[in-house]
Amino acid sequence: MTDKPPSRGAGAKKKGQPTRKLSFAPRVRGQVRRALDGLLGSDVGWSLALVVVSLLLLSNQRCGMAIEPFALGQIAPYDIVAPEEMLVVDSTLTEERRKSERLAVPDVYEHNSERGDQLVAEMALIFEEGRQRLAAGGELDAATREALLKNALGDSVPEAALGVLSEQRFSPGLQRSLSEAVGHSMRGLVVGNKAVLERADSIALIHLPARREEELADYGAIVDVSAARDDLRREVAGRLDLRAAEEQALADFAASFVDANVVFDSDQTQQRQQAAVAGVPPVTVRLPRGHVLAKKGERLSAAAIERIDAARARVQGGLGWRGWAAILLMLSMLTFFLYRYSGYHQRNYKKHQHLHALLVLMLILVMCLTRAIQWVAREAIENLSEPFNQLDAYTYLIPLGAGAIMVALLANGRIATVYIAFASLLFGAMNGYDFYTMTWAMLVQLSGVYAISAYSARTALLRAGLVVGGAGAILALAVEVLRGEMESLGHGLYGAVLAFVGGAVGVGLLISFLLPLLERLFHVLTDVRLLELSNVDNPLLQQLAVKAPGSYNHSLVVGTLAEEGARSIGANPLFCRVAAVYHDIGKVNHPEYYVENQRGRNPHDRLTPSMSALIIASHVKDGIKLAREAGLPEQIVDIIPQHHGTKLMTFFYEKAKSMADPGLGPVKEEDFRYPGPKPQTREAAIFMLADAVEAAARTIDEPTSNRLKEMISKITNSIVLDGQLDHCDLTFADLERIQQAFHRLLVGMYHHRVDYPGFDFGNRPKNETKVEATDGVPG
Secondary structure, eight states, X not given: OOOOOOOSSTTSOOTTOOOOOOOHHHHHHHHHHHHHHHHHTOHHHXXXXXXXXXXXXXXXXXXXXXXXXXXXXXXXXSOEEOSSOEEEEOHHHHHHHHHHHHHHSOEEEEEXXXXXXXXXXXXXXXXXXXXXXXHHTTTSOHHHHHHHHHHHHGGGSOHHHHHHHHHTTTOHHHHHHHHHHHHHHHTSEEESOHHHHTTSSOEEEEEETTTEEEEEOOOTTEEEHHHHHHHHHHHHHXXXXXXXXXHHHHHHHHHTTOOOSEEEOHHHHHHHHHHHHHTSOOOEEEEOTTOEEEOTTOBOOHHHHHHHHHHHHHHHSOOHHHHHHHHHHHHHHHHHHHHHHHHHHHTTOOSOSOHHHHHHHHHHHXXXXXXXXXXXXXXXXXXXXXXXXXXXXXXXXXXXXXXXXXXXXXXXXXXXXXXXHHHHHHHHHHTTTOHHHHHHHHHHHHHHHHHOSOOOSHHHHHHHHHHHHHHHHHHHHHHHHHHTOTTSHHHHHHHHHHHHHIIIIIIHHHHHHHHHXXXXXXXXXXXXXXXXXXXXXXXXXXXXXXXXXXXXXXXXXXXXXXXXXXXXXXXXXXXXXXXXXXXXXXXXXXXXXXXXXXXXXXXXXXXXXXXXXXXXXXXXHHHHXXXXXXXXXXXXXXXXXXXXXXXXXXXXXXXXXXXXXXXXXXOOGGGGBOOOOOOOSHHHHHHHHHHHHHHHHTTOSSOOHHHHHHHHHHHHHHHHHTTTTXXXXXXXXXXXXXXXXXXXXXXXXXXXXXXXTTOOOOOOOTTOOOOOOSSSSOO
């Protein structure tokens, strides 16, 4: 009721009080949450991030003299002129000169003069191996020796030649004759395919290993491999004095060693061509200011597009230090006012603690999304026809309304309206500081905030998307009319269609994806999240219903009371109804110690009052532990201890006083109080009142309207006098409306029914009394 810090007396944690240690996963979640809170709480960091990102995205924008981008084949809607004198690269002429230089580079070939020696050495190894094998198998028959030779030499010697070599016992004389023939053939220039080489006017020939280079235009000294092998066969036939078949077999064997010693070096050729192309400077032409780059109605060619893009780059680039300073000044002022507004509004805004981070993050996301869609559109429309190739129309496709709607859902409509002002300014700046674009963006976002009053049903998002899409389409047509660009009806209609798609489809998709992430990041409970938590299939609720059915029923009734009480003072009724089903989940650990779950003997009869008080109070810590392990939002976790506050367990306190030994001193009241804290919000205070009123209502034998009203008044007054509502912002007028709402509901719940004649349902005698439950074993 008053605004003072929580008391550290009865509400403080008692020494020696046991704590409930969380398991590993909740502890990790807690550490991550604290790290994120620290990051989100860095207002200066978020301000700097907004300035830097905005500066990068706006660095290519200039106010005025804007030239819109055009696509190849598009019809010029007006005369496009050069805004100032400029040099433009003639890409066609430049490419022609570079192609000429590339073709002038001769192909590079390498001549390995040592290749013949390598081949002769390979032949010598075969002869040496053959002689060794023959010597080792001297006592074997001819067939066996040939088999051994074939296995040893493998495919390197043809079968016909192997027989001749074996018969000649791989003689050194035969080796010398064949080696000389191979060496003679490899002393010249041998190329793999001379016909390919002759296509070039000249080649650059590098002699290895000395790397001596020469340019060769006469290819008469070069032979290809097939011709060199034919020459070798003729030479071998003249050197040997054997039968014709044997000479042919040895000639083929020797010819197989002839290989190209002149090979094409593709890497070296490509490097030289690239160097030649890089050495050709771009060919430029000078265009005076006002030069017509494309006439109205002309279909834009590749050359025209190139000159227009050069003009756009000239206008958009080169801000200079004055331009950068001007943009930085404007962004700094914008960021400063956003920071001041967020800080001012945060004082009285308790829905979440990081309002400034939320607004900055949404602005950055929307700006980055804008640039991404524009880039994709620019890349995708290059080969499209009119009106699909007009880039400015795709500005309407951007789902701007999603940002405003998410701020409205995560904060409220008033804050979303302020966000819209900042987002519209930045969006207009990103589109050439265009006034019409900024106006369109502002009105589209306002329509989104208007359409999404609450997100508690599936149709709410669909309805908001349709409203945003419809408003965007109508406004797009209006903007095109004001710009004077409705001469082409297709252009305006296409922009309207894109605006409708961006709103009706894009807004819904973006919100569906981002809203759950932002809910968890900023710990904000939206209506959708609350409805998810109210699902009775939740494991915690199933445990409560099975293990503690009385407590579960109590929670449902408390939820009904709290919801109606919240509605009566303008608090959050959905939150109260959903949080109610979780407020006593700690009772699932020891349900038999709570009167609403007892069936027969009361276990407290065998315990001391102090032990009973400890057991009753333990359901608060158990509930917090279970809630955090289940990943429930902190707003609901906070209700678990706050709905009891630091209230006194009167039943056990009075019982302890009656049993106390006067010699041991008086019974301490703080030993019989809940650990707290006291309610910090209106919803928590409503819970405390509803919880106590529901439990007390069960103790009234004949719950007439007057008795219920009197009971509600007594419970409320005792809670107020105990100081339990000192830290929330309830007024006495609020308390009066809450009491009226409770009374109205309880009268409906406990209304009198006529007796059924002839039926006795075991009604309790009039003189039977109940044990008061409100301060004993609370419901």
